[in-house]
Amino acid sequence: MYFPTREDMLPLLGKDWEKNATYFGRIPLHPLGEQTLFAYLTIGRDYSNEQRTRFNGINMQIVSSMLALWMFLRCTQSAVSMVYTNPSRLVSWCCLLHSLSGTIYVVVVLSSLSPLGATCRQTVWLSAVVAVVGDLCLTAVLLYQAYLVHHRCYKILFLGALVVIPAPFTTYVAWTSPVIFVPSCGCTLVYPYYFPWMRFAPFAPMNIFLSSMFLAVVYRQYCRFGSAAWERLVREGVQLILLMAITNTVCLFCAAFEALEMFSGVFLLVNW
Secondary structure (H helix, E strand, O other): OOOOOHHHHHHHHOOOHHHHOEEEOOEEEOHHHOOOHHHHHOOOOOOOHHHHHHHHHHHHHHHHHHHHHHHHHHHHHHHHHHHHHOOOOHHHHHHHHHHHHHHHHHHHHHHOOOOOOOOHHHHHHHHHHHHHHHHHHHHHHHHHHHHHHOOOOHHHHHHHHHHHOOHHHHHHHHHHOOEEEEOOOEEEEOOOOOHHHHHHHHHHHHHHHHHHHHHHHHHHHHHHHHHHHHHHHHHHOHHHHHHHHHHHHHHHHHHHOOOOHHHHHHHHHHHO
16 A cells, blocks of 8 residues: 655645635644545546545545444443442543543544534544543553552652643644645645654653563562463553553654654554
């Protein structure tokens, strides 16, 4: 499958498109982003190569959205059970908020298949907000678990400031970047080159640090309990938390170095 580069986006954006754009406050809105998936799919009836490419790109987004909806619904079910069992635990509520925000986002994306559904720009703007919510929830879970396994060292909790401080800026950059439909991959945010690095800078060092802390716990448990250490770690949730920290770091690297060109933003959603 072909993923568009930043240079491929320029002809689609058009030269001086901001002059004729409508505005939301001071934010210019590209006309290609003000369509629903339904409207975009019904443009043209000639079944040209571009039309087939457009259908393939949209189908990819629909399939991925359906898989994401199934995943978030399962997570929501598990999170509700966690909250019911341990209503006083912060981790339980973070998991519920994380999964609920994901479910709401995917439902809004799928609503774009109807003529009166959300536009491309509205779904991208929503993703910018709920991604921050997901980041904060994930960070809270990681930091809280690190806080517990390292004998309630409160200094670890200050790492949360690395995520909270840049959150409004990443949302602002996402909202002020043009949103358009691209034939090969559907609804796409044309973000500036530095946008993935705004997320990489605070998250990657923190995740690497937390991963090393959890690995230290794994090693300490192995030295103490031998082959039974892994079962003990699974029971304490350290295994899952370590996996979360590592996958988070991998997704950040793939997004920052644009492994899928301008479609690399999907790694941020995978991480979420």
